[in-house]
Structures are given as C-alpha cells and as structure tokens.
Amino acid sequence: MNPHPDLSSSAARALSEIRRRGAVARVDLVGPLDLSFATVSAATTELMEAALIEETPDTAAPGRGRPRTLLRLRPDALHVAGAKLNDGFITVAVLDFCGDVLATASTDVPKGRIATALLVEQLDRTLHAALRGTALEKGDLAAFGFGLPGFVETESGLCRWSPLLSDAPVNVRDALSARLSCPVVIDNDANLAALAELWFGKGRHETDFLVVTVEHGVGLGIVLDGALFRGARGLGAEFAHMKVQIDGALCRCGQRGCLEAYVADYALAREAGLAVEPGDRDAMLEALARQATEGHEISASIYRRAGRMLGLGLANLVNILDPPLIILSGETIRHHHLLAEEIERTLRANALSIDRPPVRLSVHRWGDQLWAHGAGALALDRLAMAAGDGAEARQAG
Amino acid sequence: MNPHPDLSSSAARALSEIRRRGAVARVDLVGPLDLSFATVSAATTELMEAALIEETPDTAAPGRGRPRTLLRLRPDALHVAGAKLNDGFITVAVLDFCGDVLATASTDVPKGRIATALLVEQLDRTLHAALRGTALEKGDLAAFGFGLPGFVETESGLCRWSPLLSDAPVNVRDALSARLSCPVVIDNDANLAALAELWFGKGRHETDFLVVTVEHGVGLGIVLDGALFRGARGLGAEFAHMKVQIDGALCRCGQRGCLEAYVADYALAREAGLAVEPGDRDAMLEALARQATEGHEISASIYRRAGRMLGLGLANLVNILDPPLIILSGETIRHHHLLAEEIERTLRANALSIDRPPVRLSVHRWGDQLWAHGAGALALDRLAMAAGDGAEARQAG
C-alpha cells in the first residue's frame, strides 16, 4: 500500500529535481545533484522501477552523438488531495503526481468557529464530491494535505489555535487521518501558499523567498534553502503580530500595534465606517474597495495606510532574513493595486540593501482553489520527505 | 601542515559532541549522535589517532561492570587566535583546543574609521604581543578568527561596510590571511558573541537561541539548529535597522525609526543634552548613566525608552523565529539594569506565546576580552566545519 516504496536518498533528490525542471535528461542531473553519472544512473533506474517517472524523447534539435532521453514524472504514479479551510467554506482539490489539478469541490460551512468534528465530516463529504469528478476512490489517495489559519504544529499534527476552530487545541491531523484512512499533513495556510509557490509557482527556480498572503488576515511563509522554515520550535512565523506601531491599534490578539490590526479585513472595516455608507461588514468593505478604486481619497488612504504598515513589516523581515525575493498573494492583493504600490514604496524606503541587488517583489494573484492546490503540494512534499527519510532510516537501521 | 587531517563526518560530529559535553564516555555518544556503538568506536579511534582527544578515567563512583573511560579534548591538540575590532582598540586572544584563553593583548588604534592596511598591521603586532605570553609562535596557529561590526560576508571574506573601516568594501580576510600566513575567518561581531555563547557560554546546551549585544550599536546573532544562521544571502541579520517606529528618529543609516536610532550610544547622547551638563560625548553619556542609576527621573526615562524599543524589536524577532532563549550581553547591558528591566517588560507584553512556555531571557554580562574569545570560537568552528566538509568532499570526490 505504500505509494513510495522506500527510495534511496539520491533517488529522492533526483525526483525532486525532475519535478522542479519538468523534463530533464540524466546528464543534466549530474551537476545540480552533485552526483557522479554512475549514481544518477542508479537513482533514475530506481525511480523507473518504482514507476514514478517515465522516459520521453528529446524534442530539441538533435546534435552529434547519442541523443538524450528526457525523464519526467508519471502523472498517474500516485494521487493526493488537499484542502483549505476558509471562513465559511472548504475547498478541496485532487492532484496527480505532477501536481496538476484533476478535480475540485467546495462546501459551505458555518461562518466563524466550527468544531473539529464538523470540519472532519464536511471535509470527507467534500472530498467525496471532488473524487466523483475523477476515476479515483478515497483508497487511491497517497496522502491528504490540509491547511488552516492559526497556530499549527505540522510535526505533531496539533492545531494550537485557529480563528476558525472552536475546540483548539486539538489534533486535527489525527482526527482527519482516522476519518480518511490515509496519511494526513496539516499546516498553517500561509505555509501552503509558500509550498505552492515553491513547487508550482514563482518560487520554482528559487531556494530562498518569502510568501506573504493578504486575505482576512496576513500570513507569512518562509522558504530557506529550498525548504519551508517553521521557526525554532515548529510553529510558523507569526508575522501578523509583528508590531509596526508601539502602543498602536488594538488587535484581536489583545496586544496593540500588530500588523494585522492595520491590514486585516476587520481592521479595514473599523475605519470604513468613516468613508462609506453604514451597512453590514462585507457590504462596507466592498463599498470601500470600490470607492478606493474609483479614486475616492479617504477610501484610498485607508488602503494606503494598510500597505504602508505591511511594507514596513516586510522591510523588517528583509533586514532579518535577507531574502532575494518576496511573493505577494491573496485575495486582498488581487483587488487593490493601491495596496501593492504602497507596500513596495515603503519596503524600498525601509529595507537596507548594501552594495547588492535589492529584494525583488512579485505580486501573484491567485484565487481560492489554488490554496487547495498548495495543500496538495504539502501532501506531495511530505511524501517526498518520507521517501528521503525512509532511505536514511533504512541506512541507519 | 593541515591541523585536522581530514576527519570522517562521524568523527567530526563526535568531536563537537565531546567538546560540548566536556568529558564523556563512548557509550554516551551513541544516543546523541544516533550512531551504532561500532561506528562510535571507529570515530573515536580516528580522533585518538589524530591526537585530538585523550582518555581519562571516570571519577564517578563505579557501578557494576567494566568502568567507562571518559574522552576529552587534548588542550594542546592545536591552537587558534581571535581578535575583535572596537572603536579605538583591538583585542586579541590566544586559545587552546579546549577554548581556554592562554593569553590576551590589546592595542589602541585611532578612533573612528581606519584603513584595512593599518588594521592588518596592528592586528599582526597585537598578535605577536599576545603570543609572547605563551610558548607559541605565529606558525603554531591553526586558524585566526576576526570579528568587526558592520556587514560582513563570512563566505567570501568580504566586509561590505563597517563603521570602523574607511575603505570598505574590502576583503579583510584575504588581507589578514596574507599577513598572518594562516587561515582566517571573519564575521560580524554579534555573530562572534553568538558563537562564544554556543561553544562556551549559556548556549552550550541549547540548539536555538538569539544573542543580542548592546554596545555602541545593537547586534544580533541567530543560532538555529546548533549553527549560526547568516540569512539567505550570507549577510548577518540587520537587527539594528529594524523599524520600531514608522517615520521615527533619524538613524545614521539615513532611514528613520531604526532600533539603533533609539538604543545606540549616539542615540542616547542625542537626548542626554537635555538631562545632563553639556560636555564631550563620552562625559555626557557617563553622567547620564550615573544620574539614571541614582534615580534621576529624566535620565532614567532615556534608558527606559531605549529598553522599550529594544524589547519591541525582540518581540518581533520572537514572533518570527520563535526561539526558546534570548541572551542579552554587551557593555551597555552590563551597566544599566534599567534597560534590561524595560526590555523584559516590553518583550513579554508584545511577544505571542501560545499555549507554550514563553521565551527565556538571560542577561550575560561580559567584557571586551571575551569578544576575542568568541573570535577564537569562530576559528575553532571553521576548523570543525572544514573537517566535516573535508570528509564529505572526500566521499563525494
């Protein structure tokens, strides 16, 4: 039943290099993996025998000598699913081994905090719905990745706190794993976004970058040396509560001056009352966005301040972590270019760059289903790591 | 001439574990290194043959069975020296393999920025002075570690900028290496402090912590997973320029609101004019410190604000990196408990701690010569890494 019959560590590394590059000849793996040709040959043979990759002829104009045969992932080598919990709904995606989305499904859940039991119930249901669009059954899934906002310990599977769960701390991974009867990985939703960028997005050819998501809250995923960085004690970076103003605006965490208290939906809504007609929160936010886009000065200034605070927070991150690239994504970013502009301006003004190229800033607009895509990446990532660890464990034992 | 005849990677790991633990039996290395007894035996034999360690009988009350023989470092296995550049003087220390200081020496240099040529000249001279107190000659040194404030790239040996160098960017390492004819490692001075804590200080039994130094400026060293973290692009963390106040006080870097602009000597001096009798800068700072200690409210408030800003910066670090321990050290910390108290208060108020033990804060008072001690640790660290790399390179080549 084990989808990855234990791979040797070089085979695992070769696999992830093939994934990153799409289609690549064996020769071209020698350099990046820093292995001898002999070892690359052994590793790729292992991957072929495990039916994880397949050969494909080189389409490039042939030169002299034996033409290279390219290697690529076999899409149907295995399948995973991923999901993300949002405020009010759940999105599920089913992915093949290449990371292509085969099907998605979405289900509404009550807004605000829900119980883990209900979450598990609804996730199972939504997964079934998604699977109906494919030739797969639940038993065909090699792993399931799940992302949610809050403080999540991937290692233990524990969610210590989430704005969308009523009964945290709770071991969401074990609860899900029991229901779906397949391996489950959970993570903070910003980490999903980072992983999605690393595996399939703009971070594909990078080893160090930050992903900042702006939606109901602010999220940060840190990729260092080609892997997610989860902090010294396994909890993700709590960027949302970086202090950008001493004794500043009140945050829902109870502290003052948190970045989130200037940038999150609820923070914008707090100020929107002075700029738009009163109404319910969502309507006011929508009006605020519309007015800002149309050039209404007060509305625009609300977004500008949010962007300014976010830019300042990013500058602080740049000064500490020194990443060459920052990727901005999420719903709010998508709608409001004003925000992005102000972020960039403030970042440039406040980040040090000494005698070297300044940090690149890249805005990646993407929608909800792609969060689930990221959750799939999380599942694939865990499989890859398991394969690597398996080899090490075998060698060590 | 190579002091560490290439060690296998397990031997290198065993060596650093022996260093950390002081004296340890072979059995007790099995667990921490996660190796079989057979491999530990082979590794320690290798270290014995390289004359890096020696046996010593166990002094503990004997139990049943064969008594364990302890292993410890041989102090005279090799020697290193380290130095730190301060504003106005240079300190050098000569260390044995255990990290014990055999001799130190100090030389005055002109205050402010000096040329690299002069630095090298004076370092060589000071090193000779220190060596006169020992039975060693320059040729007996296996490596030389050097720390200075500023933006330093350890990998390339380049100092991109320093408040104490007039001709940066300049490759200080190569310049020093040519003069001393032994391998040289250079690093940011805060990283030295972190390394000294990791090898010999309060971080000895920790794998993740921050070291914050407060002197003329503010420095930060980050230890993650038992090794110095130098940022994605090899430059240290620029904590001094974290923004703690948007559009805040003017910093000597030209930006506004930098932590340093509230905490560094020059920042305190800027405010001191309103609290003490006018005079030259050092005299004013001394008067300020004295008055604050004696309870003079205005003077105390200047330190309190500095501590508050520093605490806020630390809280931001904690939220991003989630370290279990922060070590505060440096001159200013030593003199002003007011600062330390305010740091702790603000840190506690602004760092998130979710359902887990809060970060520990530890104040480590130490003087100038111990910076040089850290520089020695840097040299030892590089030797250890070189030994490990040597083994890997040999295996890979």
Next chain:
DNA sequence: CAAATTTAATTTGACTATCGAATTTACTGT
C-alpha cells in the same frame, strides 16, 4: 577467591551508496 554477572569497548563480516574508469548504446556526419 573463583566463577558468574554486568557493563564497556572492539572486532568481524556483511551491506549499501558512492565513485572513476571502462564499456555499451544510439545517434550524426562524411
């Protein structure tokens, strides 16, 4: 006090991952 017991450390034999060098394979160009 000799034999049994206990714990520490080494040796042995086997296995795996790796490498460099030699070889095989599959093309192009003349």
Next chain:
DNA sequence: ACAGTAAATTCGATAGTCAAATTAAATTTG
C-alpha cells in the same frame, strides 16, 4: 559503411555504516 560523438550503463573498488560476536575490566555472589 564507418568514424566520431555524446548519453547512459556496467564494473570493480572503497568508505561508512550496522548487527552480532567477541574481548575487556570491573563488581557481585556462592
């Protein structure tokens, strides 16, 4: 056809590792 060239595999050697057997040095027990 056949030399030339580049890609990929095979081969023999080596280093690092482990489990199991063995040796070593002490204490406890009869």
